[in-house]
Structures are given as structure tokens and as C-alpha cells.
Amino acid sequence: MGGNTGRTAAGAGRTRARTVADGGNGGRAVTPPRSPERDFLGHVGVVLAIVPAMLLAGITATLTELPRIFVVSELASDRYRFQWVTGATLVGGVIGIAGVGWLAGHIGLRRCYLLGLMLYTAGSAAASLAPGTDPLAVARCVQSCGNGLVATTVLALLWREFPAHRDLGIAVFAFGVYFGRIAGPSISTWLVTHDDWRSVFYATAAAGAIGLLVAWRALPPDAPAVEPPGAFDFTGLALLVAWVVCLVIGLYRFQLWGWQRANETLVVAALGLALLAAFVRQQFTAPRPLLDLRLFSRHHFAMGVVIKALIDGQFFAVLGILTRYMAVTRDYQRVATGAVLLPAVAAMTGTLVFTAHFGTRDNRKRRLLVGLVGMTLATWQLTRIDLFTSKEWVGLVAAVWAAAVGLVASPVICIAQDNLRPEEIASSASIKNLGLVLPGAICGGLIAIASERAGDAYFDTLRQTIQVNRVPVGDVSAGLTDWITRTHGSTPGAADLQAAQVLARYVRSTAAVYADQTAFGWLTVISVATFVLACFLRRLPPEAPGPRRG
Known part of the structure; x- marks a missing residue:
């Protein structure tokens, strides 16, 4: 459900005709509405194309908690250099999540979802072969960008394919994300024990490839958009990504540099505050902002x-x-x-x-x-x-x-x-x-x-x-x-x-x-x-x- 993906889902429309009860049906038989469970089971292919990827997105969030402990020593690195891998993962995720609205508006939800799985698979495969922390950081950034695209489109896809059962879609989304998160460390320990840390990325690359093939065959194509996509807030995206980079530097370098007197700390902190202020201003002045901050006036x-x-x-x-x-x-x-x-x-x-x-x-x-x-x-x-x-x-x-x-x-x-x-x-x-x-x-x-x-x-x-x-x-x-x-x-x-x-x-x-x-x-x-x-x-x-x- 990425930025503006709800609008995109509505524009893309559904691809399956449904009979709707209507008082003016001209005497035609009205198809009784099916229960959410039967509707889901009636479209097993679509469910299999979405739910496993949702689980994979949740698992990926915590899958590397244990392997990162061994990666540092086996790549002859240290925790300060490895922090760039963690930071690149965060930046990649933010790019994928924030950019999904523009992508879905131009190529559709289905292609956006497939692109996410492609990037995730390619990033996982590259991470499994990385000879050092720098290539691993690039690979993890690509993998995280793909994971962001997948995680933010799965709920929109569920809502598009099952518009009458949105509440069940939310339940499935919550289960997939949180179950995947708690299961990630246990799965990674089994993989690391039976091989080494690279097996974690072998497994995610294989799972991503299988999910990509299933989704390619099972997901119906997007209907033509009812209206062309509106302008995208590229300025807001650039300011957000730049602020996240400053955030990463602050979280992983201020402790090393010193919090009060280091010139590097003062420069990055000042730049981060300026970028954050500029981003907030942009969101209140842009015609179609990346984040609709006015919604924070709504209590719930x-x-x-x-x-x-x-x-x-x-x-x-x-x-x-x-x-x-x-x-x-x-x-x-x-x-x-x-x-x-x-x-x-x-x-x-x-x-x-x-x-x-x-x-x-x-x-x-x-x-x-x-x-x-x-x-x-x-x-x-x-x-x-x-x-x-x-x-x-x-x-x-x-x-x-x-x-x-x-x-x-x-x-x-x-x-x-x-x-x-x-x-x-x-x-x-x-x-x-x-x-x-x-x-x-x-x-x-x-x-x-x-x-x-x-x-x-x-x-x-x-x-x-x-x-x-x-x-x-x-x-x-x-x-x-x-x-x-x-x-x-x-x-x-x-x-x-x-x-x-x-x-x-x-x-x-x-x-x-x-x-x-x-x-x-x-x-x-x-x-x-x-x-x-x-x-x-x-x-x-x-x-x-x-x-x-x-």
C-alpha cells in the first residue's frame, strides 16, 4: 500500500467481474455474496502470489539479526564498517517505499510488485556472493528497495483483488508481516547452522525467484488507468532520502566521532535539521505531497x-x-x-x-x-x-x-x-x-x-x-x-x-x-x-x- 497506491489501485481497477445485487437487475438472477474465506479459496493462485511474498517481506526485516554477527568477522570487517551495510539497507527500503506511488501510477500495481520481487531476488543473489562489506552494502540496498516495493503493494493488491473483504485483507497483512518478523531469527539460525551466513541470502534469492514466477503467472494484468497519474513529489523524495542518509550517519557515527565537540557531528546534525525542515515545508506546499502531513490533525x-x-x-x-x-x-x-x-x-x-x-x-x-x-x-x-x-x-x-x-x-x-x-x-x-x-x-x-x-x-x-x-x-x-x-x-x-x-x-x-x-x-x-x-x-x-x- 505504497504512497498513493490506494489511488493507483482505484485507477487500475479490478480485473474480475463480480455480480452485484441491484434492485434493477431486470429479473436476472443475483449471485449471493460469498464469505471472505470462500472468496479467498476461490482464487488460490492470487493468494499464493501475494501471501508468501508478504511473509518473505516480514521475515527479511529480522532475518539478518544473527548472521550479521558472523558476517563482520568472516569478511574481515569491523562493526563500524558494517554499519554502512545496515545504513544502505535502510536507505534502499525508504527509496522503495517512497517511490512506489510514482511507479504504480506509471506501470501499474502488478508490474510494480513484479519489479519489487526482481530487485529483491537480484539483491539477495548479489549479497550471497559479496566479497566484502562495500559490495554487500550495495546488494543489500537493492534487496531492501525491492522488499520495500513488495511490502507496500501487497495490501493494495489484496484490496484490489478482494474489494468486498478489505478487513480480511488487513488481517492477512498483519499476520504475514508480524509472523515473518518473529520467525526470521529462528529461520536464519537453522540456515547458518547448516551452512554459513551466505545461505541466508541463497534462500531468500530462491524464495524471491519462486515468488516472482508464481506472481507472473497468477496475478491478472492491470486494467487501463481511468485517469493519468498526477505529478509526483520528486523534490520531497530527494529531501527525504537525503535526511535519512544524515540520520544513518548520526546513528552510526556520532558515537564514534563524539556527540558535542566533533566538527563532523555538528555539520551532519545541522544539515539533517535543515533537510528535515525543508522536507516538512515541501509537504505543506506541494500540490500532491509525498506525505500528507495534514492527516495528523485526525485523532485516530x-x-x-x-x-x-x-x-x-x-x-x-x-x-x-x-x-x-x-x-x-x-x-x-x-x-x-x-x-x-x-x-x-x-x-x-x-x-x-x-x-x-x-x-x-x-x-x-x-x-x-x-x-x-x-x-x-x-x-x-x-x-x-x-x-x-x-x-x-x-x-x-x-x-x-x-x-x-x-x-x-x-x-x-x-x-x-x-x-x-x-x-x-x-x-x-x-x-x-x-x-x-x-x-x-x-x-x-x-x-x-x-x-x-x-x-x-x-x-x-x-x-x-x-x-x-x-x-x-x-x-x-x-x-x-x-x-x-x-x-x-x-x-x-x-x-x-x-x-x-x-x-x-x-x-x-x-x-x-x-x-x-x-x-x-x-x-x-x-x-x-x-x-x-x-x-x-x-x-x-x-x-x-x-x-x-x-
């Missing part, structure tokens, strides 16, 4: 967009911290990291199905508040993790957290569409689509910075108190040396070195887990703030437009 839309941004930011941050905690800090086997998250996959699947079946407008706010309470309590419990927390406990808390996220997934998508007319839903698409990528990147980047600063501060505290703790540290080091000598047969000199390495790693791991505790504490505060904000959602009048279910 503004609340829905902000609440969803906060929830998505928390989702990506929690999942990223948990993956790093298990794979790096605790040094779990790769397959064990994925196995710990499997209960979370099952729990979210259950609540996504539950809310799709029983969710209505009347209970939407209650489900949102209950889910936020669950997210808050689970995130708060994660502040207790340490170097000795059992896998079973982590898996249980992660499952409760994922179940709570599943409860809020459908409500946050629907709330932003409540009380909006069809043309307003179309013009709001770009804002909601950018919410698929920007909140996670911003929240994840800020939490990573806060975690790093907290870990460094705690490590400095341990280092500065070494004189006070010299006696117990010496006793521990002597005990380790004796144990290594007896059990491994090492020479005294080698045993001393190995004992020092073990002790240093323990201290660094303690600092890292303290940083994770701090990050989960901040995320708990954000979750509480999201709950408070959701309490102010107003009740809609019965006749208000918008989704009735979900």
Missing part, C-alpha cells in the same frame, strides 16, 4: 501512527538485544539461539490467529491495552537477565512478550485507518508505509547507542576499582590457573595467560549484560509511555468509516 490517524511506531521500535530492539545476548554474550550454539525463540513464534502465531478471528472495532482498544500490558511486564522481566539465566526462562518470557505483540499487531494497523474516507486512506499510505522501516531503525539505533554507553561506563567502573578488588581478583585468577593446569595440562605460563583471558572475557560479558539490562529498562519505560498514550484513544461513533474487524 495520529494516535495510530505514533503508537505503531513506538511498538515497532520496541519490537525490533527487543528482538535484536535478545539475539545478541544469546549468540554473543552467552555464546549459545547457533541452533540453540533459534530454538529459544521458537516458543515465541508459536505464541505470536496463536494470538495473531485469535485477534484475526475475534477482533472487532468494539474490542480493538481493549486488545491493544492488554497487549501493551503484556509487553511491558515481559520487557520488565527481561531486565533481570544475567550470565546465568536459564534458556528456559528466557524462552518463556520471550513467548509471553511475543504473544502480547501478536495481540496489538492488528489493532495498531486498523486504528490508523479508523474514521478515514477511502481517499484519505489512499493519501495516508506513504506515512504508514514508512512506519515499516524508520521506527525500527531509529529506536534500534538509539537503544544500541545507549547500551554501548552503559556497557562502557560499567566496564570503566570495574577497571577503575581493580585496585580495591585486587585480592579477590588474584584469588580467582590463581584458581583458574590451577584448574587449567590440572585439567588441560598447560604449562604454568600458558595457564596464566588463559586464566587472564577467561577473566577478561567474563568482565566484558558482565559489562555487556549490564548494558542489556539497562536497554530493557529503557524499553520498559517506552512501553509504559505507549500504554498511557493508548489510554487516550477516543471511542468512534458507530457510523464512522474504517475497518470493522481486526
Whole structure:
């Protein structure tokens, strides 16, 4: 449902004739309307062309959480150089999402969708062969651009093909995106364990190619546009992309350069603020802006967009911290990291199905508040993790957290569409689509910075108190040396070195887990703030437009 894709879907029209009940049917038999489930099953080819790609788009959002840990070392890189890969991925996604309105208006939704799958497949294949971080960054940018095109057209395609069942389309969209996100780390751990990190991109390239062939054959062609596409806000797109580039530099370089006195930091920060101000001005003055910011005057839309941004930011941050905690800090086997998250996959699947079946407008706010309470309590419990927390406990808390996220997934998508007319839903698409990528990147980047600063501060505290703790540290080091000598047969000199390495790693791991505790504490505060904000959602009048279910 990319920028202006709602308008494009309406212009492209549907390609299947439907019999509509009409009082003046001239005595012709009226075809009774079919249930949403039967209508979906009656067009299996279309469903198979759209739903798997929707799952793939969701999976891609978190599929590289674990592999990136190993890519850095296997490409002889470092985390600062690899951050350009992450930044290029974000820029590619923004370009794909923001440009879909222009593309769909000129080549149609079907071709736009197929182009997205082509770019995704080509980018995945190139990433699997990348010899270094620079080629990998380019490949990931192309892959992310294609993923952005796919993710922002699937809902518009569902609505175009099944116009009588838009609510079910929203439910399918919510399930595909959020199920894919929670399943991504577990799938990647299985792939990495059985081969290496490149197998993740082999798999996504193969899945993209299969999806492309199925969509090519199954999706009906677009009908001719009723009216030519209007002017596109290329100036707004350029300003947005330039601002995102400044955002990427800020998230990944300010911590390295210094926050207050580095000239580079001041220049990039000033440029970013100027670009943001120019972009906002452009959106209020352009005849057909890239983002219709006036919609933020509508209560439910503004609340829905902000609440969803906060929830998505928390989702990506929690999942990223948990993956790093298990794979790096605790040094779990790769397959064990994925196995710990499997209960979370099952729990979210259950609540996504539950809310799709029983969710209505009347209970939407209650489900949102209950889910936020669950997210808050689970995130708060994660502040207790340490170097000795059992896998079973982590898996249980992660499952409760994922179940709570599943409860809020459908409500946050629907709330932003409540009380909006069809043309307003179309013009709001770009804002909601950018919410698929920007909140996670911003929240994840800020939490990573806060975690790093907290870990460094705690490590400095341990280092500065070494004189006070010299006696117990010496006793521990002597005990380790004796144990290594007896059990491994090492020479005294080698045993001393190995004992020092073990002790240093323990201290660094303690600092890292303290940083994770701090990050989960901040995320708990954000979750509480999201709950408070959701309490102010107003009740809609019965006749208000918008989704009735979900």
C-alpha cells in the first residue's frame, strides 16, 4: 500500500467481474455474496502470489539479526564498517517505499510488485556472493528497495483483488508481516547452522525467484488507468532520502566521532535539521505531497501512527538485544539461539490467529491495552537477565512478550485507518508505509547507542576499582590457573595467560549484560509511555468509516 497506491489501485481497477445485487437487475438472477474465506479459496493462485511474498517481506526485516554477527568477522570487517551495510539497507527500503506511488501510477500495481520481487531476488543473489562489506552494502540496498516495493503493494493488491473483504485483507497483512518478523531469527539460525551466513541470502534469492514466477503467472494484468497519474513529489523524495542518509550517519557515527565537540557531528546534525525542515515545508506546499502531513490533525490517524511506531521500535530492539545476548554474550550454539525463540513464534502465531478471528472495532482498544500490558511486564522481566539465566526462562518470557505483540499487531494497523474516507486512506499510505522501516531503525539505533554507553561506563567502573578488588581478583585468577593446569595440562605460563583471558572475557560479558539490562529498562519505560498514550484513544461513533474487524 505504497504512497498513493490506494489511488493507483482505484485507477487500475479490478480485473474480475463480480455480480452485484441491484434492485434493477431486470429479473436476472443475483449471485449471493460469498464469505471472505470462500472468496479467498476461490482464487488460490492470487493468494499464493501475494501471501508468501508478504511473509518473505516480514521475515527479511529480522532475518539478518544473527548472521550479521558472523558476517563482520568472516569478511574481515569491523562493526563500524558494517554499519554502512545496515545504513544502505535502510536507505534502499525508504527509496522503495517512497517511490512506489510514482511507479504504480506509471506501470501499474502488478508490474510494480513484479519489479519489487526482481530487485529483491537480484539483491539477495548479489549479497550471497559479496566479497566484502562495500559490495554487500550495495546488494543489500537493492534487496531492501525491492522488499520495500513488495511490502507496500501487497495490501493494495489484496484490496484490489478482494474489494468486498478489505478487513480480511488487513488481517492477512498483519499476520504475514508480524509472523515473518518473529520467525526470521529462528529461520536464519537453522540456515547458518547448516551452512554459513551466505545461505541466508541463497534462500531468500530462491524464495524471491519462486515468488516472482508464481506472481507472473497468477496475478491478472492491470486494467487501463481511468485517469493519468498526477505529478509526483520528486523534490520531497530527494529531501527525504537525503535526511535519512544524515540520520544513518548520526546513528552510526556520532558515537564514534563524539556527540558535542566533533566538527563532523555538528555539520551532519545541522544539515539533517535543515533537510528535515525543508522536507516538512515541501509537504505543506506541494500540490500532491509525498506525505500528507495534514492527516495528523485526525485523532485516530495520529494516535495510530505514533503508537505503531513506538511498538515497532520496541519490537525490533527487543528482538535484536535478545539475539545478541544469546549468540554473543552467552555464546549459545547457533541452533540453540533459534530454538529459544521458537516458543515465541508459536505464541505470536496463536494470538495473531485469535485477534484475526475475534477482533472487532468494539474490542480493538481493549486488545491493544492488554497487549501493551503484556509487553511491558515481559520487557520488565527481561531486565533481570544475567550470565546465568536459564534458556528456559528466557524462552518463556520471550513467548509471553511475543504473544502480547501478536495481540496489538492488528489493532495498531486498523486504528490508523479508523474514521478515514477511502481517499484519505489512499493519501495516508506513504506515512504508514514508512512506519515499516524508520521506527525500527531509529529506536534500534538509539537503544544500541545507549547500551554501548552503559556497557562502557560499567566496564570503566570495574577497571577503575581493580585496585580495591585486587585480592579477590588474584584469588580467582590463581584458581583458574590451577584448574587449567590440572585439567588441560598447560604449562604454568600458558595457564596464566588463559586464566587472564577467561577473566577478561567474563568482565566484558558482565559489562555487556549490564548494558542489556539497562536497554530493557529503557524499553520498559517506552512501553509504559505507549500504554498511557493508548489510554487516550477516543471511542468512534458507530457510523464512522474504517475497518470493522481486526
